[in-house]
Amino acid sequence: MTKQYKTLGEFIIENQDSFKYSSGELSRLLNGLRLAAKVVNHEVNKAGLVDILGEAGDTNIQGENQQKLDVLANEKFIQTLRKREIVCGIASEEEDDFISINSFDNNNQNKYVVLIDPLDGSSNIDVNVSVGTIFSIYRRVTPVGSPVTMDDFLQPGTKQIAAGYIVYGTSTMLVYTTGDGVNGFTLNPALGTFYLSHPGMKFPETGNIYSVNEGNYVHFPQGVKDYIKYCQKEEDDRPYTSRYIGSLVSDFHRNMIKGGIYMYPTSSKAPEGKLRLLYECNPMAFIAEQADGLASDGKQRIMEIDPKELHQRVPFFCGSKKMVEKAKEFMK
Numbered sequence: 001m002t003k004q005y006k007t008l009g010e011f012i013i014e015n016q017d018s019f020k021y022s023s024g025e026l027s028r029l030l031n032g033l034r035l036a037a038k039v040v041n042h043e044v045n046k047a048g049l050v051d052i053l054g055e056a057g058d059t060n061i062q063g064e065n066q067q068k069l070d071v072l073a074n075e076k077f078i079q080t081l082r083k084r085e086i087v088c089g090i091a092s093e094e095e096d097d098f099i100s101i102n103s104f105d106n107n108n109q110n111k112y113v114v115l116i117d118p119l120d121g122s123s124n125i126d127v128n129v130s131v132g133t134i135f136s137i138y139r140r141v142t143p144v145g146s147p148v149t150m151d152d153f154l155q156p157g158t159k160q161i162a163a164g165y166i167v168y169g170t171s172t173m174l175v176y177t178t179g180d181g182v183n184g185f186t187l188n189p190a191l192g193t194f195y196l197s198h199p200g201m202k203f204p205e206t207g208n209i210y211s212v213n214e215g216n217y218v219h220f221p222q223g224v225k226d227y228i229k230y231c232q233k234e235e236d237d238r239p240y241t242s243r244y245i246g247s248l249v250s251d252f253h254r255n256m257i258k259g260g261i262y263m264y265p266t267s268s269k270a271p272e273g274k275l276r277l278l279y280e281c282n283p284m285a286f287i288a289e290q291a292d293g294l295a296s297d298g299k300q301r302i303m304e305i306d307p308k309e310l311h312q313r314v315p316f317f318c319g320s321k322k323m324v325e326k327a328k329e330f331m332k
């Protein structure tokens with residue numbers, strides 16, 4: 001007999017009551033993200049067929065070229081969340097400022113804000129390599145019923161209510177946490193349904209994969225260089241294997257399953273690091289910690305950093321607990 005897998009929709013409903021602020025609002029929000037994920041998945045998968053590849057010509061706030069699919073994914077997620085009136089505000093890596101959702105029907109009674117990187121790993125889009133979406137959900141700190149302010153978005157990662165990612169890979173998966181472990185759902189494209197395929201995901205305590213853009217090696221701080229040399233040394237269970245896709249979601253996903261460390265350090269080229277605290281590092285850190293892993297900027301726990309601006313960048317070291325701890329020792 002074939003095993004019956006639970007669907008994401010069933011899982012969200014079943015777990016609604018275990019969530020401490022349960023009012024159904026978070027469930028509706030997760031359902032909204034699930035829908036947008038399917039729409040974006042459809043676009044990503046047909047990308048090779050239609051003329052939507054290449055750069056849109058715009059540059060985003062970080063001065064990088066936006067590809068058309070980034071723009072499209074950004075629109076789809078914002079549209080879905082806006083139309084369903086399930087959040088009071090959205091901030092996106094692709095938008096300069098946050099968006100305030102003023103719903104006149106319910107006088108903006110929604111409690112949650114969403115921060116999103118709609119399509120991460122943009123350099124992989126036009127070469128048929130996995131990309132991902134990353135999202136992070138917070139409760140607003142300003143009074144319900146008023147327009148959102150910057151304070152609602154500049155919260156430390158410890159305040160996250162939920163976070164997750166979608167990886168558009170050999171299969172499409174949605175992985176998320178509401179602070180009670182990490183669960184992964186695989187999309188059956190024929191039915192358009194996500195099934196619980198990876199319940200209770202955990203990082204192995206240690207692993208043998210290190211993921212870093214070694215092209216930047218000469219620009220890295222000495223501690224990072226020393227740690228990389230340690231990874232490569234023939235001793236005990238080393239040398240480790242080097243695996244770097246250049247798509248955070250995919251590198252993270254593989255390392256969570258197999259055991260490994262992902263690093264995006266500061267360098268003389270990127271003095272603050274490259275990855276964004278609010279759209280990329282905090283949500284991945286929440287998932288990592290919920291899966292028994294760690295996430296650090298080299299000194300401090302990522303989720304305890306007090307954000308100063310929406311598009312703030314930080315160095316990022318994330319993965320199996322023992323590996324992150326070891327890397328931190330080298331960076332002292």
Ligand code: AHM
Binds near residue numbers: 121213
């Ligand atoms: P993006 O948001 O412009 O796609 O940049 C984030 C991505 C990560 O997914 C990936 O790990 C990293 O940038 C790769 O950067 P690099 O090409 O410098 O190694």
Ligand code: MG
Binds near residue numbers: 093119120
């Ligand atoms: Mg990104």
